[in-house]
Amino acid sequence: MLEVINLQCVRGERSLFDSLSFQLKAGECLLLQGENGSGKTSLLRMLVGLTPPTTGTVHWNGRPIKQWGDEYGRELLYCGHSPGLKEDLSATENLTFGSALADIQVGSSTVYDVLHQAGLRGCEHLPVRALSQGQKRRVNLARLLLQKRALWLLDEPLTALDTKASRWIVELIDRHLGDGGIAVLTTHQDMKLAHATQTIRVGA
Numbered sequence: 001m002l003e004v005i006n007l008q009c010v011r012g013e014r015s016l017f018d019s020l021s022f023q024l025k026a027g028e029c030l031l032l033q034g035e036n037g038s039g040k041t042s043l044l045r046m047l048v049g050l051t052p053p054t055t056g057t058v059h060w061n062g063r064p065i066k067q068w069g070d071e072y073g074r075e076l077l078y079c080g081h082s083p084g085l086k087e088d089l090s091a092t093e094n095l096t097f098g099s100a101l102a103d104i105q106v107g108s109s110t111v112y113d114v115l116h117q118a119g120l121r122g123c124e125h126l127p128v129r130a131l132s133q134g135q136k137r138r139v140n141l142a143r144l145l146l147q148k149r150a151l152w153l154l155d156e157p158l159t160a161l162d163t164k165a166s167r168w169i170v171e172l173i174d175r176h177l178g179d180g181g182i183a184v185l186t187t188h189q190d191m192k193l194a195h196a197t198q199t200i201r202v203g204a
């Protein structure tokens, strides 16, 4: 379970949000909405443990995430705004090395299969710099299939994706929730998940 208790975020002189609390249990999803600059990414980074909250705490399965240390990192998968890929390496190499860094050994046939599911057949060995923005995004999101994690934290996962890829991601998220996973997503788009979602408007 992910539990956020009285979270506050101050950036410079500005309080972006205050007294923010919520709980997400297995199979539950939270959509973060709000204007540009309202603090959605800041909140996600707090949930990842990358940015310390001004006040308040984030708990994972009953303990503050600080106490989990590296173990917490192995429970979650964070897809940020930027694709976070090595431009000179191929999609296959990025996924293989990225998984190895996350202590997950994957065979090449698994990586090809995941890239094909992501609609990247024929792009397996191109350097990432030769891919379009949407294709880079697909490579990054393909990690969702390779790294089995309980908690998905996705910053605008549909950005740059075409209709078919957007449908693929929505289906992946629904499957993850159906398998008892938890997801927190930021989005400016209308995302039609089959699973019930909570919505928080950040900065309102």
Ligand SMILES: Nc1ncnc2c1ncn2[C@@H]1O[C@H](COP(=O)(O)OP(=O)(O)OP(=O)(O)O)[C@@H](O)[C@H]1O
Residues within 6 Å of the ligand: 011, 012, 016, 034, 035, 036, 037, 038, 039, 040, 041, 042, 043
């Ligand atoms: N490291 C930082 N230092 C100071 N201010 C920051 C920092 N990171 C973000 N901010 C500010 O915090 C505010 C919220 O930024 P954030 O990226 O969380 O917004 P957002 O809701 O995700 O926006 P968008 O919809 O545009 O992605 C912005 O005004 C931004 O300039």
